Amino acid sequence: MTAPAHEQGGPLISVEHLTMRFGGLVAIDDVSFSGDNSEITAIIGPNGAGKTTVFNCLTGFYKPTVGRLTLNHPAKGELLLERMEGYQIPAHADVARTFQNIRLFPAMSVLENLILAQHNELMRASGFSVAGLLGMRRYHDAEQKAVERARYWLDRTGLTTRADWDAGNLPYGDQRRLEIARAMCIRPVLLCLDEPAAGLNPKESAELNELLRYIRDEHQIGLLLIEHDMSVVMEISDRIIVLDYGRKIAAGTPDEIKDNPDVIRAYLGETEEEALPEVVAQDLEHPVS
Amino acid sequence: MATPSSEQLKMQPLDLPALFKEAGYVAVVVLGLTIGLVGFKTEDVPGGLDIVTRFGQVILATVVAFAGRVGFILLRERRFIPVLIGAGAFSAAMLVLLIGNIVDADQGVGRFLPFESLVVNWLIMLFALVLAGRAAWLWSHTRRSQFVVDREAAMDRFSARVQQGAKFFGPLMLGVAIILPFLPVADRRLLDIAILVVTYIMLGWGLNIVVGLAGLLDLGYVAFYAVGAYSYALLATYLDLGFWTCLPFAGIMAAFAGIVLGFPVLRLRGDYLAIVTLGFGEMVRVILLNWYEFTKGPDGISGIPRPTFFGLPLVRSPPEGTESFHEFFGLTYSPLDRIIFLYYLILAMALVTNFFTLRIRKLPVGRAWEALREDETACRSIGINPRNTKLTAFAIGAMFGGFGGSFFATRQGFISPESFTFIESAIILAIVVLGGFGSQIGVVLAAILLIGLPEFFRELQQYRMLAFGAAMVTIMVWRPSGLLAHREPTIRLYPHGPPKEEGQS
Amino acid sequence: MEYFIQQLINGMTLGMIYGLIAIGYTMVYGIIGMINFAHGEIFMIGAFVSIITFLMLGILGVGWMPLAVLIVMIVTMLLTSVYGWALERVAYRPLRNSPRLAALITAIGMSIFLQNYVQLLQGARIKPLQPVIAGGFRFMQESDFVVTLSYLQVFIILLTLILMAVFTLVINKTALGRAQRACQQDLGMAALIGINVDRTISLTFVLGAAMAAVAGLMFLMNYGVIDFYIGFLAGIKAFTAAVLGGIGSLPGAMLGGLLIGLIEGFWSAYFTVEYKDVAAFSILVLVLIFRPTGLLGKPDIEKV
Numbered sequence A: 001m002t003a004p005a006h007e008q009g010g011p012l013i014s015v016e017h018l019t020m021r022f023g024g025l026v027a028i029d030d031v032s033f034s035g036d037n038s039e040i041t042a043i044i045g046p047n048g049a050g051k052t053t054v055f056n057c058l059t060g061f062y063k064p065t066v067g068r069l070t071l072n073h074p075a076k077g078e079l080l081l082e083r084m085e086g087y088q089i090p091a092h093a094d095v096a097r098t099f100q101n102i103r104l105f106p107a108m109s110v111l112e113n114l115i116l117a118q119h120n121e122l123m124r125a126s127g128f129s130v131a132g133l134l135g136m137r138r139y140h141d142a143e144q145k146a147v148e149r150a151r152y153w154l155d156r157t158g159l160t161t162r163a164d165w166d167a168g169n170l171p172y173g174d175q176r177r178l179e180i181a182r183a184m185c186i187r188p189v190l191l192c193l194d195e196p197a198a199g200l201n202p203k204e205s206a207e208l209n210e211l212l213r214y215i216r217d218e219h220q221i222g223l224l225l226i227e228h229d230m231s232v233v234m235e236i237s238d239r240i241i242v243l244d245y246g247r248k249i250a251a252g253t254p255d256e257i258k259d260n261p262d263v264i265r266a267y268l269g270e271t272e273e274e275a276l277p278e279v280v281a282q283d284l285e286h287p288v289s
Numbered sequence B: 001m002a003t004p005s006s007e008q009l010k011m012q013p014l015d016l017p018a019l020f021k022e023a024g025y026v027a028v029v030v031l032g033l034t035i036g037l038v039g040f041k042t043e044d045v046p047g048g049l050d051i052v053t054r055f056g057q058v059i060l061a062t063v064v065a066f067a068g069r070v071g072f073i074l075l076r077e078r079r080f081i082p083v084l085i086g087a088g089a090f091s092a093a094m095l096v097l098l099i100g101n102i103v104d105a106d107q108g109v110g111r112f113l114p115f116e117s118l119v120v121n122w123l124i125m126l127f128a129l130v131l132a133g134r135a136a137w138l139w140s141h142t143r144r145s146q147f148v149v150d151r152e153a154a155m156d157r158f159s160a161r162v163q164q165g166a167k168f169f170g171p172l173m174l175g176v177a178i179i180l181p182f183l184p185v186a187d188r189r190l191l192d193i194a195i196l197v198v199t200y201i202m203l204g205w206g207l208n209i210v211v212g213l214a215g216l217l218d219l220g221y222v223a224f225y226a227v228g229a230y231s232y233a234l235l236a237t238y239l240d241l242g243f244w245t246c247l248p249f250a251g252i253m254a255a256f257a258g259i260v261l262g263f264p265v266l267r268l269r270g271d272y273l274a275i276v277t278l279g280f281g282e283m284v285r286v287i288l289l290n291w292y293e294f295t296k297g298p299d300g301i302s303g304i305p306r307p308t309f310f311g312l313p314l315v316r317s318p319p320e321g322t323e324s325f326h327e328f329f330g331l332t333y334s335p336l337d338r339i340i341f342l343y344y345l346i347l348a349m350a351l352v353t354n355f356f357t358l359r360i361r362k363l364p365v366g367r368a369w370e371a372l373r374e375d376e377t378a379c380r381s382i383g384i385n386p387r388n389t390k391l392t393a394f395a396i397g398a399m400f401g402g403f404g405g406s407f408f409a410t411r412q413g414f415i416s417p418e419s420f421t422f423i424e425s426a427i428i429l430a431i432v433v434l435g436g437f438g439s440q441i442g443v444v445l446a447a448i449l450l451i452g453l454p455e456f457f458r459e460l461q462q463y464r465m466l467a468f469g470a471a472m473v474t475i476m477v478w479r480p481s482g483l484l485a486h487r488e489p490t491i492r493l494y495p496h497g498p499p500k501e502e503g504q505s
Numbered sequence C: 001m002e003y004f005i006q007q008l009i010n011g012m013t014l015g016m017i018y019g020l021i022a023i024g025y026t027m028v029y030g031i032i033g034m035i036n037f038a039h040g041e042i043f044m045i046g047a048f049v050s051i052i053t054f055l056m057l058g059i060l061g062v063g064w065m066p067l068a069v070l071i072v073m074i075v076t077m078l079l080t081s082v083y084g085w086a087l088e089r090v091a092y093r094p095l096r097n098s099p100r101l102a103a104l105i106t107a108i109g110m111s112i113f114l115q116n117y118v119q120l121l122q123g124a125r126i127k128p129l130q131p132v133i134a135g136g137f138r139f140m141q142e143s144d145f146v147v148t149l150s151y152l153q154v155f156i157i158l159l160t161l162i163l164m165a166v167f168t169l170v171i172n173k174t175a176l177g178r179a180q181r182a183c184q185q186d187l188g189m190a191a192l193i194g195i196n197v198d199r200t201i202s203l204t205f206v207l208g209a210a211m212a213a214v215a216g217l218m219f220l221m222n223y224g225v226i227d228f229y230i231g232f233l234a235g236i237k238a239f240t241a242a243v244l245g246g247i248g249s250l251p252g253a254m255l256g257g258l259l260i261g262l263i264e265g266f267w268s269a270y271f272t273v274e275y276k277d278v279a280a281f282s283i284l285v286l287v288l289i290f291r292p293t294g295l296l297g298k299p300d301i302e303k304v
């Protein structure tokens, strides 16, 4: 077993020369970046830039055409994500994600959604169902613990009183938060959030910022965040990566990115700088703080 | 959704041409549907085929369709009274004729029944009755019609109540099931039917694991039933093993078959998977049919040993040196003993299946099955291995199918590939669909309805598959989640209802 | 060699029939993404309407064979289309937005229903028909195995080719074809730009049923016997053909049909007849596992 990574000093996640082709389309073109513990790394870029594709490669939904994805797991050492099967990445490498289009288990209750995220642990505790079928104490205790962890995240996300609702009946904002809670229930070391603020109202957005900061500061895990809402990005991210047409065009702190001419051009096109939509301009210039 | 107020529902004047056009349209379609296959019947005569015409039936069907559609349109246009009178009078007249037919089929008024087929007459009568009833109901209520959402919610509440009720009448039904053989009505015929029904209940519960919980549409379930039956039959006849030794083995063989099938196909999307399982079921049957040296092909396997009561055979005169059940317990021999024993055997097996399902639903695997049904992608994102999870569902469902198959073999004493056609899979699936995916009590009710009823009313036999098909379509159209489908969470944070501050609306 | 050519001819004839049925599967799948499991039954109904019409014509004394075949074809296409139309209207339209499996179960229910409906109305016995078109060309007379290409086979192959040509024209050149292709791309969008989606889908079923009806007629003439159960196997094989060719692709359906017909022909000729149905299923399984998009199909990607 290798020594814990933070002692080696490498970043939590490093993406090197990631390329993803779909037939003739190059969705990601030689992108490299890294993200660290207790840090929020935002990935931004116009529609179709390849942000979601990066996540899909990281979490095993796509096999990258080229590239190396190294996770420096605090307990398990260096893991090469591109070599793992999809479901093993959350199960073994402890990388969790949410989806751009929410993907809950809509006909199951909120609590069940959270218990399911602790599937592998519970599976072992139930002796692969044998102990569970026999009604043994061991499984009962494990389930109790799982409920406690679920309750912890329910409290954090303000969903406690709705624990027994069907997930599909929750209002949209709650569903977004439930998805984050579910991801946290697998106890990840890296959490990948795909547009968590999409469709939220300003108040909910602000609460989301709080939640993400809390996760970063209290749980000290790494977060990767795809987001179009600049008020969220500029306010909470520690570093920003900008993608455009699959290529990385800039990286740096929010302040650096804000003034980067390449980024502005990527978002607004080459010629029509004056036709800048007001909201975007405001967001870029005066991030809410 | 708000109910439209009565103002909005002011009666519009009837648009007669439109009405006749719509009803005429329906009549023309029915005419097209019936003219070929109903209007002409091919009759076998020596040296070929002859044709018999039944144009009267075609015209009647067209007229009935026209009238029915007119009634339907009138209901839609809120003309309740004419519909009530018309449909009511018609159904009453039909009922008189039908009863006349029961009293005296040849002489009485029953002769004047419009359709040749008794069942069609009954159906038309019922249809008119429903139309009249609906008219009466709508007339006495101001609401125009129920909305789909409303109906869905209402059905869900109803299903929930049935499931709640199952807590009470479940044990009651079990009690009846247990004392059934000793009730005065229990004769050979009733017990045979009961055994059949319970067999299907067990198979339905087994398939419910795969279809209801894991959401994998398995159209080849009968293959596992066959594997179980043949495992037992072959082991018993070749190696001379007893039922109880073979039973676990048959289950394992079936589960193994499930894994062998599951392994390659589980990557497939739902509907493709269904078709492949169908193909697998047929393949198993064709192999059983053609592998003559091993399975005796279409001749089947006979002389399969009957089960014993812990080693005591249930026969009048046991083989030399052994004691039979009635001798051991000092009872007089009754040929019913064996039937009763078989009945209890399948009842016990079914109960084990039920207990197992209820239990495993609350375990991680069971939850993972349901999650997989909901969203496979989300499952992968939280570290659930979709392949293994599906495989366990397949294997466990198959195992119960295999148990059922062994029972079938020992009960019949003879099996052949004939018994394992696609129709059998379809019947089991129909039971699960009708009962409502995942609903245990629904399976019981559906099995009694679909298996028990036609057994009692032999005339219905030939219509049974027709009714199965129609029931599957109707239920899916009416409530795609299944008739009595209602899902209770497997675990609650607040078992005694949600906290006060904010309850579920 | 002669034997091989004979099997080639037989397999091709069979393949034409499967191809015509497969078109119905592929069109419906392309447009509403469901497996119309009852399509095999539509084919069976086509065969029954054909046999009834043949018998009626015999009674009425229409003796001139080409006219008789033409009348039978028109009648069976017409009456079978009504079944196709009613099937969609009654069973599938209400489920258009339901989960795929619900639609598939409905289709299976419909298939069981139609099978038993025909059985009840027409009886369970097999129905024989005297050969309608007799005779044929004979090749390679000098060798000991004579290859025959019967007129019936010529008729089947030619008719299929003509129908395919007409059909391709309809899809590529007419408004209906355009509407259909639009619906195939995006049902919701098609509705928004004013295409009558319901009508387009209905017509798709009607067209598919008409093709299946012709296939039923061909099947009847080729084998001379039918029963209420023929739709099941033929349906599965035609579905296999559609999947093999790439479901959603019309040329694919024809190609797949041809391949399945040839495979079946050669399999029965050189291996065992008993397992010929297993062969079809095995191909289906293999194709679905190793090449779910079929030979000519477009990949069906699920984005997350």
Ligand SMILES: Nc1ncnc2c1ncn2[C@@H]1O[C@H](COP(=O)(O)OP(=O)(O)OP(=O)(O)O)[C@@H](O)[C@H]1O
Pocket (backbone or CB within 6 Å): A022, A025, A027, A045, A046, A047, A048, A049, A050, A051, A052, A053, A054, A100, C301, C302, C303
């Ligand atoms: N499975 C796939 N097959 C083919 N092309 C794909 C696939 N997944 C993504 N793409 C293409 O890759 C490109 C990048 O897509 P991606 O979803 O990563 O964009 P994105 O940056 O997340 O955009 P958005 O902000 O709209 O979510 C797009 O052109 C998309 O069409």
Ligand SMILES: [Mg+2]
Pocket (backbone or CB within 6 Å): A051, A052, A053, A100
């Ligand atoms: Mg995206």
